[in-house]
Amino acid sequence: GAVVSQHPSRVICKSGTSVKIECRSLDFQATTMFWYRQFPKKSLMLMATSNEGSKATYEQGVEKDKFLINHASLTLSTLTVTSAHPEDSSFYICSARMAGGTFNEKLFFGSGTQLSVL
Amino acid sequence: GENVEQHPSTLSVQEGDSAVIKCTYSDSASNYFPWYKQELGKGPQLIIDIRSNVGEKKDQRIAVTLNKTAKHFSLHITETQPEDSAVYFCAASPLSGYSTLTFGKGTMLLVSP
Numbered sequence: 319g320a321v322v323s324q325h326p327s328r329v330i331c332k333s334g335t336s337v338k339i340e341c342r343s344l345d346f347q348a349t350t351m352f353w354y355r356q357f358p359k360k361s362l363m364l365m366a367t368s369n370e371g372s373k374a375t376y377e378q379g380v381e382k383d384k385f386l387i388n389h390a391s392l393t394l395s396t397l398t399v400t401s402a403h404p405e406d407s408s409f410y411i412c413s414a415r416m417a418g419g420t421f422n423e424k425l426f427f428g429s430g431t432q433l434s435v436l
Numbered sequence: 437g438e439n440v441e442q443h444p445s446t447l448s449v450q451e452g453d454s455a456v457i458k459c460t461y462s463d464s465a466s467n468y469f470p471w472y473k474q475e476l477g478k479g480p481q482l483i484i485d486i487r488s489n490v491g492e493k494k495d496q497r498i499a500v501t502l503n504k505t506a507k508h509f510s511l512h513i514t515e516t517q518p519e520d521s522a523v524y525f526c527a528a529s530p531l532s533g534y535s536t537l538t539f540g541k542g543t544m545l546l547v548s549p
Contacts, residue, residue, distance in 0.1 A: 425482070432477070
């Protein structure tokens with residue numbers, strides 16, 4: 319089946335630093351990728367939708383200058399948490415929609431990134 | 437927008453028993469209902485999905501049923517095994533268009549040997 323690779327799986331950083339998380343579709347092209355945040359024992363909260371070659375669409379309440387998203391190719395999207403603070407600590411998950419599929423079918427998730435900001 | 441309610445939040449069963457997780461949705465425009473399994477520290481994995489033009493779909497020990505009139509859908513796992521222990525999320529969305537998936541809050545399933 320389709321594989322979405324997300325790296326790193328875990329990152330610990332100091333407050334004030336920036337962290338980049340990569341999401342790659344390994345064996346398919348993804349016109350759209352999604353970024354979610356998940357708190358312990360909670361559901362997935364959509365942060366933003368990124369379409370290849372265009373600016374990401376952020377959900378209400380998500381700071382676009384804080385969470386920079388780049389979707390430069392059909393197989394790669396990146397999320398950069400800028401000037402991270404302890405409250406940004408969370409589990410971040412990406413998903414990719416296979417090009418050519420009907421809209422919400424063919425949606426595959428990465429394995430997540432646990433971010434801990436000290 | 438869409439609102440998805442999921443119950444129960446936790447479910448404990450003995451190995452071999454059946455498990456049922458129920459979800460309701462609010463938007464009659466939703467016509468695609470996937471179920472995801474999430475193991476600790478991992479991303480969600482699609483286990484089964486159903487479109488609104490069918491009432492039931494089966495895949496080995498897993499089945500999903502949909503009642504469009506009542507706007508609810510359920511996940512049924514038979515002959516549960518310890519490796520079925522995980523958090524299960526239901527979701528709903530229109531199949532096409534620009535709406536994203538709306539997830540339920542999740543059900544932690546624990547299967548005891």
